[in-house]
Amino acid sequence: MDEQKIFLITNGIFEQECLKEIAKDITREFNFPVSIYEGSLDLREFYDEVRRQYDGNRLLKEIEKMDFPDAIKKIGLFRNDIYIPILTFIFGQAIYKGNSGIASLYRLRNEQYGMKPDESKLLDRFKKVIIHELGHTFGLKHCYVPTCVMRSGTYVEHLDQKNHTLCKTCRSLVDR
Amino acid sequence: MPENISILIVDDEESVRDSLYNWFIEDGYIVESAANAKEALLKVESRNFDIILADIKMPGMDGLEMHRRIKALNNNSIVIVMTAFSSVDTAVQALKDGAYDYITKPFDPDDLSHLIRNASKQIKLSVENEVLKNKISTLENIDDIIGRSDAMVKVLNEVESVSNSNSSVIITGESGTGKELIARAIHFNSPRKYFPLVSVHCGALSESLLESELFGHDKGAFTGAMFNRKGRFEMADGGTIFLDEIATISSKMQVELLRVLETKSFMRVGGNKEIKSDFRVICATNRELLKMVESGTFREDLYYRLNVVNIIIPPIRERVDDIPLLVDHFIKKYCDAMGRDLVMIETSALNRLKNFEFPGNVRELENLIERAIVIGNGKEIRLRDLPIEKSINYSSVESLDELEHKHIQDILEKYNWNITYAAKALNVNRVTLYNKIKKYNLKRTKKQ
Ligand SMILES: [Zn+2]
Ligand SMILES: [Zn+2]
Numbered sequence: 001m002d003e004q005k006i007f008l009i010t011n012g013i014f015e016q017e018c019l020k021e022i023a024k025d026i027t028r029e030f031n032f033p034v035s036i037y038e039g040s041l042d043l044r045e046f047y048d049e050v051r052r053q054y055d056g057n058r059l060l061k062e063i064e065k066m067d068f069p070d071a072i073k074k075i076g077l078f079r080n081d082i083y084i085p086i087l088t089f090i091f092g093q094a095i096y097k098g099n100s101g102i103a104s105l106y107r108l109r110n111e112q113y114g115m116k117p118d119e120s121k122l123l124d125r126f127k128k129v130i131i132h133e134l135g136h137t138f139g140l141k142h143c144y145v146p147t148c149v150m151r152s153g154t155y156v157e158h159l160d161q162k163n164h165t166l167c168k169t170c171r172s173l174v175d176r
Numbered sequence: 177m178p179e180n181i182s183i184l185i186v187d188d189e190e191s192v193r194d195s196l197y198n199w200f201i202e203d204g205y206i207v208e209s210a211a212n213a214k215e216a217l218l219k220v221e222s223r224n225f226d227i228i229l230a231d232i233k234m235p236g237m238d239g240l241e242m243h244r245r246i247k248a249l250n251n252n253s254i255v256i257v258m259t260a261f262s263s264v265d266t267a268v269q270a271l272k273d274g275a276y277d278y279i280t281k282p283f284d285p286d287d288l289s290h291l292i293r294n295a296s297k298q299i300k301l302s303v304e305n306e307v308l309k310n311k312i313s314t315l316e317n318i319d320d321i322i323g324r325s326d327a328m329v330k331v332l333n334e335v336e337s338v339s340n341s342n343s344s345v346i347i348t349g350e351s352g353t354g355k356e357l358i359a360r361a362i363h364f365n366s367p368r369k370y371f372p373l374v375s376v377h378c379g380a381l382s383e384s385l386l387e388s389e390l391f392g393h394d395k396g397a398f399t400g401a402m403f404n405r406k407g408r409f410e411m412a413d414g415g416t417i418f419l420d421e422i423a424t425i426s427s428k429m430q431v432e433l434l435r436v437l438e439t440k441s442f443m444r445v446g447g448n449k450e451i452k453s454d455f456r457v458i459c460a461t462n463r464e465l466l467k468m469v470e471s472g473t474f475r476e477d478l479y480y481r482l483n484v485v486n487i488i489i490p491p492i493r494e495r496v497d498d499i500p501l502l503v504d505h506f507i508k509k510y511c512d513a514m515g516r517d518l519v520m521i522e523t524s525a526l527n528r529l530k531n532f533e534f535p536g537n538v539r540e541l542e543n544l545i546e547r548a549i550v551i552g553n554g555k556e557i558r559l560r561d562l563p564i565e566k567s568i569n570y571s572s573v574e575s576l577d578e579l580e581h582k583h584i585q586d587i588l589e590k591y592n593w594n595i596t597y598a599a600k601a602l603n604v605n606r607v608t609l610y611n612k613i614k615k616y617n618l619k620r621t622k623k624q
Contacts, residue, residue: 057191084195088284096201141204152203154286 004072012079078104094133101133139175186230213237271343298367325495339365349489352537355460371415379421397446412455422459506545520556
């Protein structure tokens with residue numbers, strides 16, 4: 001059997017440099033190699049005219065459907081504003097103890113909150129959301145260690161306060 | 177933190193159930209879901225849920241009816257109602273029925289996590305308190321609210337049903353009817369009772385003082401602002417803020433108040449940081465706010481924000497039957513405080529009280545009884561001990577100073593000039609008592 005990998009499925013344009021950096025961090029946290037795959041979803045199908053956002057539940061299902069024999073986990077990366085019916089927006093979501101997740105950088109941008117653009121902050125936040133969602137697929141719940149990446153956060157400021165690493169406890173709980 | 181807190185999600189939409197289920201599981205809660213009210217009721221019968229998050233509009237049985245049935249099962253769960261924007265009215269009805277709060281779909285993720293965190297915080301605290309388990313219908317801290325008249329029983333029922341919710345309350349009543357007592361009763365019977373009850377007497381403060389009192393200020397916000405200071409809204413975090421004499425606030429304050437109520441966030445005067453606070457508002461007024469709304473002196477939108485529940489305290493003349501109870505209560509209260517044996521009341525004196533108008537309501541009755549005990553013969557309250565014998569006019573022979581003088585002397589004798597005990601009985605601190613002794617030149621009467 002092939003070596004198991006974590007797949008990053010990009011939807012939209014992401015800089016190679018950034019993706020590489022994300023991949024490196026994922027491998028460090030979860031000990032799996034990362035494969036980057038360029039997705040080909042037609043996002044228009046997921047757009048909700050009324051909310052002017054993209055349906056996160058259907059996007060997640062789409063990612064789940066993608067079949068890669070050597071993927072232990074798959075996470076879809078987006079640049080769009082994603083919602084689920086019950087919430088006004090999400091940074092990302094994942095199937096708890098499943099093998100798929102999604103993450104978007106749309107709401108992570110400083111501009112979204114009337115602040116000056118900051119590319120390095122954006123990448124930093126995006127990494128945290130991706131690792132966080134992958135954590136859920138590995139069976140991790142929210143953690144109350146303030147700096148742990150599994151701490152839940154609904155503000156970008158929350159993201160800035162935590163590290164992009166798992167705390168000791170969470171690390172020991174990763175369900176491999 | 178959410179260890180062992182259980183949540184039941186009730187919604188007919190599968191996607192809503194799944195999303196919320198996932199969200200709460202990731203947050204570490206114990207979660208179950210039900211697709212309709214019937215299924216939910218079955219679950220509630222078989223186990224206890226700490227929090228029930230229920231959609232208000234469901235086919236079959238709606239959330240309101242379900243909520244009533246859950247309550248009928250004698251269930252302690254905190255019920256949070258989910259609503260579409262168009263059915264906020266129904267949500268308000270749910271609050272009146274005792275739901276804890278409502279949240280409008282779709283939720284802001286931050287609102288949802290705030291709401292659930294606060295609810296769990298309160299559950300944890302109430303679980304820690306054993307007493308709470310056995311008391312559902314017996315109200316606490318209402319010792320001073322006396323009355324078995326229909327009018328007062330109605331008020332107490334309203335206090336009970338509104339206590340468990342988070343809705344804002346306006347207490348209306350003439351001055352002296354005990355509005356603050358009712359506010360206290362609501363707070364101390366609510367899940368917020370472990371957090372502060374913060375009172376603000378709006379009528380006593382100028383606009384700018386009130387502003388810094390409510391919102392706090394940062395150092396240097398104005399001359400004299402030497403330190404950062406927390407405002408009352410900030411202090412009330414987790415608890416209740418009681419705004420007395422709400423009708424007196426200026427139109428500028430009305431705008432600011434409305435904004436705080438809507439966003440639950442504000443800035444200190446001269447500050448630039450947004451502060452969030454989770455408080456419940458109870459207001460009191462002796463004015464007819466609705467009339468003020470009609471005449472344009474009170475904002476309509478603010479009125480509706482505040483007036484989810486209106487509790488009207490009847491004046492004493494509309495509950496004459498309660499007068500004997502009140503009299504007994506105050507006799508006991510003051511005789512105990514003064515360390516005296518209980519006194520009786522003459523029938524003629526009681527009848528006189530029953531026929532009196534009491535423009536100052538319960539507070540006036542209380543003052544009358546206190547005074548009568550002080551000047552009385554120590555056995556019973558006689559008609560002549562009541563200054564209302566001839567007229568409502570208070571300019572009696574004895575001045576208040578004289579009365580105070582005599583009373584303090586009595587108490588000092590009673591406690592054998594033990595200042596600590598005497599001060600306690602008089603409910604003043606020792607310095608005050610020393611000052612009074614000096615003022616009236618009190619001396620120990622020779623004994624033995
Ligand atoms: Zn999470
Ligand atoms: Zn952790």
